[in-house]
Amino acid sequence: MSTLSDAQTDEHINLIQGSADVEWRYEMRRECQEILPGLLLGPFQASKSLDVLQSLGVTHIVCIRDKREAFSVRARFPDHFRYLVLDVEDNEDQNVIRLFPEADAFITQALSAGGKVLVHCNGGISLSPAFVVMFVMRHCHLSWEDALHLVQNRRYCISPNGGFLTQIKEYESIYKASVAVASFxxxxxxxxxxxxxxxxxxxxxxxxxxxxxxxxxxxxxxxxxxxx
CATH class of the missing domain: 1.20.5 (Single alpha-helices involved in coiled-coils or other helix-helix interfaces)
Structure with missing residues (x-):
């Protein structure tokens, strides 16, 4: 029994820590990183090259943008990928929990169909990471701290703003309640x-x-x- 528990603990730690072989470089903030199998997170810059997206095997893209950025941050290749575009204000008062279920359903459907999803905002620092942390929390059954660390260990430059971080903490109780109801x-x-x-x-x-x-x-x- 203790051996199984130790194995589970090691698996949990390895899941959160990720690969120790990756050495983070500053220029990597302009690229996307794989957070979970089939789930990529990055900046808008990572969504601008059709060749790069196809080489990564991307099939779906979640484009999260501030309304003021709509003229530049947009779906560039609608004939090649399925898009979900969310207009979100990148400020601490924005309710991301309310918008998350649509992104969650889109990503889940894509991964279930064997697709590969890129989630991006403009910089890939605050807005899109908030959505990805909540997705990781829900689907890996992690605490908000472990989910945040998991994403940070793969994309070191993320830093959700204070309002998003508060909502990430609040979402833990929301998803746990839904799991409890579903298992009843x-x-x-x-x-x-x-x-x-x-x-x-x-x-x-x-x-x-x-x-x-x-x-x-x-x-x-x-x-x-x-x-x-």
Whole structure:
């Protein structure tokens, strides 16, 4: 039992740390890196060369951009790749949790079909990494810290802004709650729902009877007052 636990721990550490053979160089920030098998993260610069994208085997691209960048950060090769374009403000007040499910579904479908996905924003530093960290957290069942470290260990230059980092932390409880609900026995869930419905119906019937009784008592009191 302890051997299995140790093996799982080693696998967990290796997953987060990634390859120790990669030596990060400054110019690599202008390239994309593979975060998980089939999932690449990088800047807009990495999406501008058709030859490079095809050599990497990219089939799908998630283009995340600030609306003000729409004239330059755009889907350049729609005839060659499937695109998801998200207009997002790169500031701390932007709600990325609300926008994440669309990106999550797009990436999941692409990977399930054997595709390869590039996720990019303009610089590949803050905006697109926030989406990728949440994807890694959800699909690898990691804490927000481990997911962040996993992505940072493959693309060293990422630095989600404070607002995005707060939402990354919040997303951990959201995805864990969804996992808990999904793993809950369906039959038991239905029994709980049915029991709650019966309780609610009983409460409603009790409330109706109480109101009827109150009306009857009130009418009786009015009648006695008139007789007197």
């Amino acid at each position: 026995p369906q039959g038991q869930m239905q029994r709980i729902v049915s029991r709650r419905k019966r309780d609610d119906d009983d409460d409603d019937e009790t409330g109706v009877e109480d109101r009827k009784r109150a009306l009857v008592d009130g009418d009786r009191d009015d009648a006695m007052a008139m007789d007197s």
